Amino acid sequence: MPTKQRGSYRGLRQYIVTILFVAAAIPFAVIGGSIYHQYRTSIRKNVTLQLTSMVTHHKESIERFLTEITAALMVTTDLVPCDKMETGALQNVFNSLQKEYGHAFEDMGVIDSKGDHLAYVGPYDLLGKNYSQAAWFKQVLEKNVFISDVFLGFRQVPHFIVAVKQGEGKCGWILRATVDAARFGSLVENVRLGRTGDAFIVTREGYYQTRARVGGGVMEKIEPGSINLSPFEGVKFWEVEDSKGHKVLRAKTWMKDNNWLLIVQQDVDEAFSELFATKNIAMVVFLLGVFLVAVVTFLTTRLLVRKIERADEEKKVLDEQLIQSAKLASIGEISAGIAHEINNPLAIMGEEAGWMQDLLKRDSLKDMTEMADFKDSLQEIAKQAGRCKEITHKLLSFARKMESVIKDVNVNELIDDVVDMVESEAALANIEIIRLYHEHLPLIYSDPSQLRQVLLNLINNALDAIKRGGEVKIETGIGEGDSIAMKVSDTGAGIARENLSKVFDPFFTTKPAGKGTGLGLSICHGIIEKLGGDISVTSEVGKGTTFTISLPLEQKRGE
Amino acid sequence: MLEPRILIVDDEERFVTTLSKRLTERKLDVVGVYSGKDAIEEVTNKLYDVVILDVKMPGLDGVETLREIKKINPGIEVIMLTGHASVDSAVEGMRLGAYEYLMKPCEIDELMEKINGAYELKKDRDERIRQAEIRRMVDQRPA
Numbered sequence: 001m002p003t004k005q006r007g008s009y010r011g012l013r014q015y016i017v018t019i020l021f022v023a024a025a026i027p028f029a030v031i032g033g034s035i036y037h038q039y040r041t042s043i044r045k046n047v048t049l050q051l052t053s054m055v056t057h058h059k060e061s062i063e064r065f066l067t068e069i070t071a072a073l074m075v076t077t078d079l080v081p082c083d084k085m086e087t088g089a090l091q092n093v094f095n096s097l098q099k100e101y102g103h104a105f106e107d108m109g110v111i112d113s114k115g116d117h118l119a120y121v122g123p124y125d126l127l128g129k130n131y132s133q134a135a136w137f138k139q140v141l142e143k144n145v146f147i148s149d150v151f152l153g154f155r156q157v158p159h160f161i162v163a164v165k166q167g168e169g170k171c172g173w174i175l176r177a178t179v180d181a182a183r184f185g186s187l188v189e190n191v192r193l194g195r196t197g198d199a200f201i202v203t204r205e206g207y208y209q210t211r212a213r214v215g216g217g218v219m220e221k222i223e224p225g226s227i228n229l230s231p232f233e234g235v236k237f238w239e240v241e242d243s244k245g246h247k248v249l250r251a252k253t254w255m256k257d258n259n260w261l262l263i264v265q266q267d268v269d270e271a272f273s274e275l276f277a278t279k280n281i282a283m284v285v286f287l288l289g290v291f292l293v294a295v296v297t298f299l300t301t302r303l304l305v306r307k308i309e310r311a312d313e314e315k316k317v318l319d320e321q322l323i324q325s326a327k328l329a330s331i332g333e334i335s336a337g338i339a340h341e342i343n344n345p346l347a348i349m350g351e352e353a354g355w356m357q358d359l360l361k362r363d364s365l366k367d368m369t370e371m372a373d374f375k376d377s378l379q380e381i382a383k384q385a386g387r388c389k390e391i392t393h394k395l396l397s398f399a400r401k402m403e404s405v406i407k408d409v410n411v412n413e414l415i416d417d418v419v420d421m422v423e424s425e426a427a428l429a430n431i432e433i434i435r436l437y438h439e440h441l442p443l444i445y446s447d448p449s450q451l452r453q454v455l456l457n458l459i460n461n462a463l464d465a466i467k468r469g470g471e472v473k474i475e476t477g478i479g480e481g482d483s484i485a486m487k488v489s490d491t492g493a494g495i496a497r498e499n500l501s502k503v504f505d506p507f508f509t510t511k512p513a514g515k516g517t518g519l520g521l522s523i524c525h526g527i528i529e530k531l532g533g534d535i536s537v538t539s540e541v542g543k544g545t546t547f548t549i550s551l552p553l554e555q556k557r558g559e
Numbered sequence: 560m561l562e563p564r565i566l567i568v569d570d571e572e573r574f575v576t577t578l579s580k581r582l583t584e585r586k587l588d589v590v591g592v593y594s595g596k597d598a599i600e601e602v603t604n605k606l607y608d609v610v611i612l613d614v615k616m617p618g619l620d621g622v623e624t625l626r627e628i629k630k631i632n633p634g635i636e637v638i639m640l641t642g643h644a645s646v647d648s649a650v651e652g653m654r655l656g657a658y659e660y661l662m663k664p665c666e667i668d669e670l671m672e673k674i675n676g677a678y679e680l681k682k683d684r685d686e687r688i689r690q691a692e693i694r695r696m697v698d699q700r701p702a
C-alpha cells in the first residue's frame with residue numbers, strides 16, 4: 001500500500017481518536033469537576049461554620065467562668081463585714097469557693113484600702129506585702145471589680161487575679177483571688193477539634209495569656225504581624241500560614257471588654273482531610289475513567305479504521321475488476337460492430353478474388369504469360385481475406401453472447417480431449433505434455449465447448465512460448481469453497497513484469513505481426529468470467545508462465 | 560440433369576453479382592435480387608430450388624423474408640448467410656425451416672457443398688411427393 005494512503009489512515013485514526021476522546025472526556029471532566037466544586041464549597045462552609053460556632057461557644061464559656069467567680073467574690077464581700085475577714089474566716093470562704101468552682105483558685109487574700117495584705121490563704125508568703133503601687137490595685141480602687149491580665153507579681157509566677165472592692169474609705173477593703181493559671185489554661189485549651197485543633201488567648205498588646213500549641217508560652221509576645229489585633233465585632237475567620245509553614249484555619253473573637261482575643265485554629269490539612277481524601281478518590285476515579293475512555297476510543301478507532309482500510313482494499317480490487325470488465329465489454333462491443341461491418345466488404349473481396357481465380361481457369365486465358373504471378377497474387381488476396389475473416393470471427397465470438405450449453409463436465413476428460421488435439425504438434429516440437437489429475441475431481445456444471453476453447457488457447461499459448469523442447473504441465477485439483485482448480489504451466493520464455501497486467505487486454509500481443517490477434521486470452525478471460533470462475537496468471541521471465549483457473553462446481557442460476 | 564435454380568438475396572449488390580457469376584460458372588442457374596421484397600416477388604413468380612438469403616438487410620430482413628418465402632413455397636430450401644453477430648437470427652431461421660446457415664465471408668466450395676446438399680434434399684423430397692401423388696392417382700383409379 002502506498003505510503004501516502006497509509007498516512008491518510010493514520011490521520012483519520014488520529015482525527016477519530018481525538019474527536020471521540022474529547023467528546024467523551026469533556027462531559028466526564030465537567031461533571032466530575034462540578035461535583036468536586038460543589039463538594040468543596042459545602043465542606044468549606046461546614047468547616048467555617050464549625051470553627052465559628054466553636055469560637056463563639058468557647059468565648060461564652062470562658063466569660064461565664066470569669067463572670068461566675070467575680071460574682072462569687074462579690075457575694076462574699078457583701079456578706080462578710082471587713083473587720084471579720086481575718087485569715088480564719090478567709091480560709092472558710094476559700095474552701096467553700098474551691099469546692100464550688102472545682103479548685104479554680106490558687107490563693108485568696110484580703111487587702112485594705114492602703115494596699116496592705118491583711119489576710120491570706122495560699123501557698124505563698126504574701127502576708128504584710130503592700131500593693132499600693134501595683135497596677136491592679138489602682139484599677140480595682142477605680143473600677144471596684146477588676147480581672148487582670150497574666151502577670152508575675154511578688155510570687156514571680158505567671159497568674160492573673162480577680163479582685164472585688166467592698167466599702168469606701170477606712171472600711172474599704174479588697175477581696176482578691178488568684179486564678180490557677182494552669183487550670184484556666186486547660187479551660188481555654190480544652191477545644192475538641194481533631195488532632196491539630198488549638199485555642200489560646202492573647203492580650204491587646206500581643207501577649208499570650210494561655211499557652212498556644214504552635215506558638216509561644218504564657219506571657220510571651222506574639223510574632224509581630226502574625227495576628228491582627230485591631231478590634232472588631234463578632235467572629236472573624238481566615239486562613240494563614242503559621243511560623244512552621246503549616247496552613248491553618250483561624251477564627252477569632254474579642255472578649256473581656258476587647259482586652260483578650262480568643263483564637264481557635266485547626267490545620268487546613270486536618271480540617272479539609274475529608275475533602276482531600278475525596279479529592280484523591282475523585283482524581284483516581286477521573287484518571288481511571290479517562291484512561292478507560294482513551295483505551296476504548298483507541299481500540300474502537302483502530303477496529304473502525306482497519307475495517308475501512310479493508311473495505312477500501314476490497315473496493316480497489318472490485319474497481320479494478322470492474323474496470324477490466326468494462327474495458328473488455330466496451331472493446332468487445334466496438335470491435336463487434338466493426339467486425340460485422342467489415343465482413344460484408346470482406347465477403348465481396350473474397351468473392352472478387354474467387355471470381356478472378358475462376359476466370360483464370362478458363363481456356364482463353366491459359367496462355368497468359370503472367371499467369372503464375374496472377375495466381376500467386378490472387379491466392380495471397382484470398383489468404384489475407386481469410387486472415388481478416390479469422391480476426392473478425394474471433395472478435396465476434398469474444399463479443400457475442402453465446403448460447404451456452406450447460407451440462408455436467410468431467411474436466412479431466414475434457415483436458416484429455418484437448419490434449420489429443422495438440423499432442424502430435426507438441427511432439428514435433430519436442431514438448432512433453434504432463435497431466436497431473438486429481439483422481440476424484442468432482443463433475444462441474446458448466447459449458448464444455450467454451451472450456452475446451454479456453455484450454456486449447458492456453459495450451460497453444462504454452463506451446464508457442466516454449467517453441468522447442470520443454471514441458472507443459474496441466475494439473476487439476478480442488479479449489480477453495482465449492483470449486484475446482486486447473487493449472488496450465490509451461491517452461492517457456494515467461495512474461496515480462498510490465499506486460500503481466502495486460503495479458504487479458506484485447507489486442508495485446510507480444511507475438512510478431514500477423515502471428516497473433518491478441519484476442520485469445522481476453523476471450524478466455526471473458527468465458528471464464530461468464531462461467532462464474534476466475535483466471536489469473538503468474539510468470540517469471542526465463543522460467544515460465546502459469547495460468548490458474550478456478551471454476552465453481554455449479555454455475556449460478558441465471559448466468 | 561436439370562440445373563438447380565438459385566436465388567441470391569443480399570443488399571450488397573456487388574456481392575450478389577460476383578457470387579452470381581461464380582455460381583453460374585459452376586453450372587447453376589442463378590438470379591440475384593437486392594432486397595427481401597424483390598425476393599418474395601421472384602419466388603411468387605418463378606420456381607426456385609434454393610435461396611441464398613442474407614440475414615441482415617434493410618427493409619424486410621432475412622428472417623421475415625424467409626417466413627414469407629416458406630408461406631409461398633414451403634418446398635424451397637433456404638441457406639442463410641450471416642455476418643457472425645446475427646447467428647441468433649440464423650438459428651431462428653433454421654427453426655423456421657432454413658436448411659443451413661453460413662458465415663460471411665464464406666468459401667465458395669463450402670457454399671457449393673451446402674447448395675448441393677439443399678438441392679439434393681429438395682429433389683429427394685420432390686421425388687417423394689411425386690411418388691406419393693402417383694400412388695394416390697393409382698389408388699383413386701377405378702378398378
